[in-house]
Amino acid sequence: xxxxxxxxxxxxxxxxxxxxxxxxxxxxxxxxxxxxxxxxxxxxxxxxxxxxxxxxxxxxxxxxxxxxxx
Numbered sequence: 001x002x003x004x005x006x007x008x009x010x011x012x013x014x015x016x017x018x019x020x021x022x023x024x025x026x027x028x029x030x031x032x033x034x035x036x037x038x039x040x041x042x043x044x045x046x047x048x049x050x051x052x053x054x055x056x057x058x059x060x061x062x063x064x065x066x067x068x069x070x
């Protein structure tokens with residue numbers, strides 16, 4: 001169980017948004033938190049990719065090369 005402190009205005013906004021989307025507040029907050037975590041993970045993967053590419057440590061293959069290995 002979690003407990004959150006927020007202003008009345010924020011609570012009203014969240015409740016209205018959840019209701020509008022036919023979700024409970026718990027469902028909405030759970031989905032929002034998990035989506036945020038997923039976005040952060042995706043950003044981390046993108047940064048790793050860009051660092052490898054910049055360092056010249058990334059090898060990219062065209063679709064022809066991939067199919068040749070099959």
